[in-house]
Amino acid sequence: MAKKLHTGRSRNDQMALDLRLWMRDEIIHIEEQVCSVQEKILQHAEDTVDVPMAAFTHLQHAQPIPLAHHLLAYVEMFERDSERLLGCYARVNELPLGAGAVAGTSIPIDREFTARLLGFDTITHNSVDAVSNRDFCMEFLSTLSILMVHLSRLAEEWTWWASPEFGYLDIDEAFCTGSSILPQKKNPDALELIRGKAGRVFGDLMQMLTVMKGLPLAYNRDLQEDKEAIFDAADTVRAALEALVPLVAHTTFNKERITASSEHDLTDATSLTEYLVMKKVPFRDAHRIVGRLVARCLGERTSLQDLELKDFQAASPKIEDDVYDVLGVDNCLRRYHGVGSANPRNVRRELARWRRLFEK
Secondary structure, eight states: OGGGTTTTOOHHHHHHHHHHHHHHHHHHHHHHHHHHHHHHHHHHHHTOTTOEEEEEETTEEEEEEEHHHHHHHHHHHHHHHHHHHHHHHHHHOEEOTTOTTTTOOSSOOOHHHHHHHHTOSEEOSOHHHHHHOOHHHHHHHHHHHHHHHHHHHHHHHHHHHTSTTTOOEEEOGGGOBOOSSOTTOOBOHHHHHHHHHHHHHHHHHHHHHHHHTTOOSSOOGGGGGHHHHHHHHHHHHHHHHHHHHHHHHTEEEOHHHHHHHTSSSOTTHHHHHHHHHHTTOOHHHHHHHHHHHHHHHHHHTOOGGGSOHHHHHHHOTTOOGGGGGTOSHHHHHHHOOSTTSOOHHHHHHHHHHHHHHHHO
8 A cells, every 4th residue: 555655646746745734834833822922912011001101213202102002013013924924824725736746647636635635725726836836935934034023123122121221121030141240130131032033034034035046947956955944944933932922921011110201201292293283383383383392491401391381472372371281191192093093092992902803
């Protein structure tokens, strides 16, 4: 019986099949890990919807938002990774078996029946492409590379946030190391390793792209180089996610420090600008008016809320005593409008939406 196993088959289509079988399992496992990271971040977001922070652009304080809104940005980011993984799975889940070496076989096989037995959604439709196609490998590596970009961005940001200059969060000691010479150090090594491993996965993608770029149809021995890249990338990503899930779960946010950072940096300047716009002041004029008020506050080391009404009216007669209803962190948050905004009501709706999704 064993001698018949090769009937109607070639190493070429069998290897393409084996790669797809292996990759299906890897994609599901990695996607489940991504969901676990999302779940841990969501738990922190649910606990910080009432914690204001200064959102950053250019690493400078921009506008106040709930910390939960910032954390949900990562949940959104990883959701796209999850969708890409599942999309990749759909293209992996095509049966190449039956393509033979390059032209198929004269033996009357039933490829659809084999596909059903092996759990494939469909079969490939061109025998030449079936044995030479490694698009699914490139797509897998591309998807993992984008995922590693996102893991690296979180690792970079949380490394900053764990520093004394920020003091936004504390990472459990299980994911840190000390220094060989500095006894006070608590280095966020796990995050740094995740950040560093991103480059390794990018290299795996470039290796695969380079192998494929000059291959004529159909099968060529060069294709044996695909396995080193995809195996290494999968191992690296799984290890990064296995470290990140418990790290996120055991990270503590310094809510008082984060809140304090949002209160003294003139992050309500945009709210004042939009207030003037609503008073029919052209935006560029409003921007210039508020810019002068901001310069004054910086010089006097005070806030916009501390200015007297006469100071505002000297800058623009359009400003009335209702200006104080738009200044300050709480007023800024309350006035954000629209789906996707940082208004706490919207953030709570998003939290509820995500919780329903994860409970399905």
